[in-house]
Amino acid sequence: MNKLVKLSLAVLLLASVIAWYQPNFIYSTKSIHDFAAKFPGLVSFFKWFHGGKGSVAKTDHAVPKDGSSEPSEPTRVFTKEELAKYKGENGGDIYLALMGRVFDVTRGRDYYGPGGGYAFFSGVDGSRAFVTGDFKPEGLIDDITGLGSQDYIGLRDWLDFYMKDYESIGKLQGLFYDADGKTTQYYHDAQQWIKEASDYKEDEDLFKEKYPMCNVEYKPEEGSRVWCSTKSGGIQRDWVGFPRSLYSADSKNIRCACAQEADLNDSLLKEYPNCPKDAPSCMLPK
């Protein structure tokens, strides 16, 4: 989606949410962020908004998917105190760190400089806040332990974004790199969390392609009907499939899936009662 359309949509949606909850809200970037941080749903929306920004080709992640090799690296090592000097005060340079990598973001002064909407990221490693949306000082930390799978993917995408759009100028001595700029055990753990999240997402995407969701419609007098089409579940394909109940491996979740003939014997799939097995559409029991 083009940037202007995305931005207009973002502003419209956010403005309506804010107008709904707090009609007297002051519209500044800072207050929008403070407000947004209180609503997890908005943070998901932010992630979507910035999705295009971080997304690069699948094979081009700055964090190697297998954690094996490192792209060519700058050698300068910053301490936290040193990094804190680069907040762009008095027209000076602006640096920020993400997962221990220091980037020169001076040319993004409007965002990161004093008074900018993202000034809180300058001079620190606030990795965690990039995905939690918690921009308070206690949220702007480098510790990314215990986040969700989506968050690790978000961090991977933000790192891709900074590697692509800004210059990586050094390492930050701390959780990810030691005083010599060598990777720490924490760095390798983080790589592993990101790899696991990426693998999980890849498996999930493949599963969604194998068993796309059905179309559903509800009419009070008739009840719910499910059916398949070449676009159902948002998966464009050249087959339609047959509607089945799809059980998760632990049987806790059930959804309607479109299955191809070759997969109909999968034990996770169940036919709908009173619906012929080759019917393209089924009425659900009321």
Ligand code: HEM
């Ligand atoms: C977790 C929440 C968010 C984070 C961590 C975040 C972070 C950032 C960062 C770091 C930048 C600067 C990117 C650069 O260097 O080019 C940026 C830019 C921007 N952000 Fe956000 N943001 C968040 C939420 C939002 C929301 C909710 C909106 C809109 C309603 C928004 C609108 C913008 C806009 C318009 C820009 C400038 C984009 C451009 O010109 O490409 N952000 N954001």
